[in-house]
């Protein structure tokens with residue numbers, strides 16, 4: 659019996675340059691099976707380059723990558739079998755129909771034609787594109803192309819999913835469906851790595867977040883930790899003056915909103931327990947609170963604090 663290789667994704671000391679541009683300068687992280695890991699960073703921070711390296715489509719200059727224990731450099735076949743890759747645009751084959759694209763890719767993965775056709779129909783239904791099954795891909799809207807791209811990534815039932823901006827171009831209903839689908843796939847034990855700029859969405863989708871900046875991984879955080887960190891809350895009350903006096907009595911520094919946020923008071927709290935205790939005290943103390951909620955998403959809070967720390 660062989661040794662059991664650890665599943666999921668790991669990257670250590672990964673670097674990659676294009677000429678003089680150092681796109682990836684030092685990425686270290688893991689993405690375990692059974693969870694959704696978010697890859698978060700500003701434009702140009704190296705996310706797409708990293709995903710291409712993980713998908714075995716680009717070689718790193720230095721560093722080590724493992725996908726379910728396999729090395730993309732020396733075992734690209736094993737990696738490609740394991741990985742479903744959704745790039746940020748659908749790309750090629752505009753004149754093929756949605757079904758033809760999925761069946762062709764399925765066959766490239768070694769599926770029998772009948773099995774590929776059945777799987778294609780199943781996935782088109784899953785991403786609500788059945789009615790476009792026989793339409794050429796070029797007539798699909800941007801959001802529909804994104805959904806077809808997701809179906810293409812899933813055709814061979816991969817155990818590792820690499821998704822580059824999967825929610826981009828999706829309407830709110832489709833975003834919710836994407837979130838539910840990814841949660842279900844993670845529940846089935848798959849490893850999911852998803853890059854996105856829409857942090858509020860990742861709050862509900864991801865279990866863990868890897869923050870990148872300037873080609874380096876700068877922080878890894880679980881959503882649980884992100885939710886319990888010092889965080890801004892926005893509070894509204896009918897009588898703002900009374901609310902501010904109550905906050906003063908609690909020794910909590912606060913900021914009054916202006917412009918569209920007039921009437922709103924912001925206060926920094928150390929997690930949900932402190933928030934619940936404060937809300938109870940305010941209400942029991944007779945303050946007429948009409949709204950009380952985090953002012954930013956948990957991941958956005960971390961993202962902004964990392965950006966603020968930058969030299």
Ligand SMILES: Nc1ncnc2c1ncn2[C@@H]1O[C@H](COP(=O)(O)OP(=O)(O)OP(=O)(O)O)[C@@H](O)[C@H]1O
Pocket residue numbers: 676679680681682699700701702703704705706707708
């Ligand atoms: N093939 C290439 N040739 C030259 N430079 C490249 C190439 N691919 C990426 N780069 C550069 O590497 C850096 C990182 O790019 P990358 O696409 O990985 O960033 P990203 O984090 O995915 O950005 P975005 O959020 O805008 O999608 C950028 O400065 C980019 O211009």
